């Protein structure tokens with residue numbers, strides 16, 4: 001694989017301490033990070049490193065189950081359930097070497113929670129964690145609403161997770177270990193992509209590195225990707241956050257939804273072991289009306305935005321697969337129809 005070109009870029013680190021008293025200062029820092037990098041880490045957010053580690057243990061206790069048990073809660077296009085090696089990124093045309101389990105608060109999860117018989121307390125533990133993370137997202141959303149000149153509760157109203165049709169989604173991720181010797185194959189972790197939700201709050205385990213970003217995208221309708229990457233390293237307890245396409249569009253392209261990937265390990269210093277992460281995607285309810293203050297893009301509903309994002313994803317994937325496949329080769333499984341159109 002081609003050697004990665006790295007550039008040092010500062011990824012802002014923002015403290016949420018004394019949130020109410022410091023809200024204007026925090027808003028200014030978040031807006032600056034959103035406008036210039038699209039990624040930032042937050043500290044003093046109220047979720048302890050121990051709590052996060054406990055959630056990783058819950059996640060592990062799901063992923064160690066046999067595949068036939070995990071298959072009792074299969075992925076479906078509402079962006080819920082378990083998938084294994086099926087998310088194909090348009091940037092790579094190949095499946096990510098991982099399994100993931102997407103969890104939501106509302107009706108979409110009916111019948112898709114792993115039973116207590118297999119993982120005692122699974123649903124209760126996950127829901128408790130998800131509510132904790134939602135509270136953090138809500139603080140960030142107040143600041144982004146302020147930054148764009150909306151009422152403070154503008155974004156929170158349409159990301160109300162008590163609504164049965166809530167679409168916000170917590171994704172447990174487990175990347176498989178990859179061989180350390182160069183076996184000539186590319187072991188994709190998460191191929192380069194931008195998240196298409198509103199805001200992503202991401203938990204990683206210290207020492208399980210691999211997340212890299214590639215800023216430079218100016219308009220949400222374009223997918224041009226630069227070629228210089230920056231490694232994102234975090235300390236236990238910090239949370240990484242990034243702006244998704246939806247917020248980029250809702251801010252008339254002011255806030256940047258930045259390309260990122262979990263690098264396919266291939267160079268000295270890369271992390272080859274198995275890797276866990278947890279991504280919490282805030283997604284608006286389907287009847288939310290999405291339009292920026294300057295009305296740069298036509299108003300769409302939450303449902304239309306998601307449908308358009310899926311259409312764009314499959315068109316990009318089809319183009320990638322066609323450009324990579326010699327005419328004489330046929331796939332045993334068509335990667336386009338096999339692909340999961342997951343959240344990010």
Ligand SMILES: O=C(O)CCC(=O)C(=O)O
Pocket residue numbers: 171173190195202204211260261262276277278279343344
């Ligand atoms: O696993 C990670 O660190 C990043 C995951 C990610 O970017 C995604 O699922 O959208």
Ligand SMILES: [Fe+2]
Pocket residue numbers: 193194195200260344
């Ligand atoms: Fe992502």
